Amino acid sequence: MIAYFGPQGTFTEQAARGLIPDGEFLPAETIFAALNAVRDGRAEAACVPVENSVEGPVNATLDGLTESTVLVAVAETILPVQFSVLVRQDASDIRTVASHPHALAQVRQWLATNLPEAEQVPTSSTAAAAQAVRRGEYDAAVTASVAAQHYELREFVGGIADLADASTRFLLVRRPGRLPEPTGADRTSLMAVTVNRTGALAELLTELSFRGINLTRLDARPAKTHIGQYRFFVDMEGHIAEPRIGDAVAALRRRCSVRFLGSHPRADHAPSSGEPPVGNEDFVAATNWLESVRRGESV
Ligand SMILES: O=C(O)C(=O)Cc1ccccc1
Numbered sequence: 001m002i003a004y005f006g007p008q009g010t011f012t013e014q015a016a017r018g019l020i021p022d023g024e025f026l027p028a029e030t031i032f033a034a035l036n037a038v039r040d041g042r043a044e045a046a047c048v049p050v051e052n053s054v055e056g057p058v059n060a061t062l063d064g065l066t067e068s069t070v071l072v073a074v075a076e077t078i079l080p081v082q083f084s085v086l087v088r089q090d091a092s093d094i095r096t097v098a099s100h101p102h103a104l105a106q107v108r109q110w111l112a113t114n115l116p117e118a119e120q121v122p123t124s125s126t127a128a129a130a131q132a133v134r135r136g137e138y139d140a141a142v143t144a145s146v147a148a149q150h151y152e153l154r155e156f157v158g159g160i161a162d163l164a165d166a167s168t169r170f171l172l173v174r175r176p177g178r179l180p181e182p183t184g185a186d187r188t189s190l191m192a193v194t195v196n197r198t199g200a201l202a203e204l205l206t207e208l209s210f211r212g213i214n215l216t217r218l219d220a221r222p223a224k225t226h227i228g229q230y231r232f233f234v235d236m237e238g239h240i241a242e243p244r245i246g247d248a249v250a251a252l253r254r255r256c257s258v259r260f261l262g263s264h265p266r267a268d269h270a271p272s273s274g275e276p277p278v279g280n281e282d283f284v285a286a287t288n289w290l291e292s293v294r295r296g297e298s299v
Pocket residue numbers: 005009010011012013049052081100102103124125126127144168
């Protein structure tokens with residue numbers, strides 16, 4: 001069973017069906033509920049949105065992955081997202097338009113131009129907004145086009161997005177277990193809580209940079225312990241099975257609290273960029289040399 005951030009008709013449902021085409025799916029009303037379905041065993045995995053190219057990180061996912069037993073990402077997909085504005089068949093004027101905040105943000109200009117008087121109302125998801133329009137609570141919903149069929153609504157307008165090539169990245173997460181095999185085009189995700197000291201984050205990032213590891217994402221979320229304490233979410237190119245990446249992650253672990261959030265193939269299949277100053281084979285050779293020195297066989 002694959003839980004997904006629902007209800008039926010969300011972009012996340014499309015992502016889940018793309019990742020596991022022959023899966024059995026369990027819609028969840030919130031991202032936390034989708035993740036907790038994995039934690040309590042009702043689902044083997046969950047599909048949740050993690051970031052989009054307009055609004056950035058999906059905070060509920062970052063918090064949800066780490067605020068209980070940790071779940072790890074084993075796959076990802078990136079969907080281009082365009083939106084439809086759905087209304088009831090008998091719609092006349094539109095005084096309220098509802099959607100997920102990340103959807104409203106991605107059509108902000110369109111709404112300001114075309115529905116400037118409509119009150120914008122945040123809902124838990126785009127499909128939840130469609131359900132609310134069906135119930136008569138709001139006049140319009142900004143959704144994926146597929147939601148029209150699920151909730152018997154009419155497409156007032158389709159194919160809208162302020163940025164034509166906007167996209168959203170979704171994760172498939174599971175309980176910790178066997179890692180996906182390295183592919184040479186992978187992403188490793190961590191959550192680190194640094195000590196609240198000048199330079200602590202810079203030192204953490206230096207452990208990556210001087211090993212030639214390219215950071216692909218850095219987000220900060222409140223640690224919710226006290227003001228000023230943050231959880232840093234760090235994505236990097238590479239797979240933790242690679243000696244160079246493993247060496248860097250161990251170095252971070254020596255410096256601060258680190259949680260592993262997964263190593264998995266990148267949806268864009270982009271191989272690790274650049275020629276690192278020291279490659280995986282150098283780490284293996286250095287480790288072998290150190291072991292032979294310790295055995296008194298080398299100097
Ligand atoms: O609400 C949805 O449909 C989701 O899947 C979350 C979302 C919202 C806006 C853009 C991409 C995903």
